[in-house]
Amino acid sequence: MVEKASDELLIQQIAERDSAALELLYDRYERQIYAFVYRMVRDAMAAEEVVQELFIRVWNSASKLRTDEAAGKISSWLFTIARNLSVDWLRKHGRKPLEAQEEGVLEREASSHSTEQEVEHKMLGEQMKEALGELNEDQKQVVELIYFMGYTQQEVSQRHDIPLGTVKSRVRLALTQLRKKFETTWKEGVSP
Secondary structure, three states, X not given: OOOOOOHHHHHHXXXXXXXXXXXXXXXXXXXXXHHHHHHHHOOHHHHHHHHHHHHHHHHHXXXXXXXXXXXXXXXXXXXXXXXXXXXXXXXXXXXXXXXXXXXXXXXXXXXXXXXXXXXHXXXXXXXXXXXXXXXXXXXXXXXHHHHHOOOOHHHHHHXXXXXXXXXXXXXXXXXXXXXXXXXHHHHOOXXX
C-alpha cells in the first residue's frame, strides 16, 4: 500500500476491512487527535481511551461513509467524532465540557477585552515567535515536537533516535532560555 494514499482511499480500504489502511490512517492522525482530545479531557489515560474508541468506530463505520461526498472532509469527520467522544467521556465522569464550563467566563472576558489588551496579546505572541527563533535548532525541534505537536519526551527520543537524557536537557535549556527572555522583557516594562 502506498503511504501517501489519500484519506478517502484509506477509508475505502478500511471499509473493505484492510487493517493496514487503518494503521496508516491512525499514524497520520493519532498525534493531532490525541492532543485535541487531551485539551478537552485533561487526562492522559482518558485521551488514549478516546483515541482508541475513535479508531474502533472508524473501523466499524467506514463502509457507511460515502467517500465521494466526503472528499477533503475525512479529517473533519475524525475530529467531530473525537469531540463527541470527549464530551461523552466528560459527562460520564461528571465533568462539564470545557465550553459549557467556561461559556459565561469566556463571554465576560471577550466583552471586557479592550483594544489595548488585544494588542498586548498579539505582541506577546510575536515575542514568543521571536524567542523561539532564538533557540538553537536542536532545542527548537524538541520544543515544537513536545509542546506544539503533543509528543512525549520518550516518543521524541525513540522516533528521532536522540537519547532521552539529551531530549530532557534540550527541553530544560530551551525553557530556561525562554524564561530569561521573558523575564528581561517584563523587567524592561513591557507587560505580557
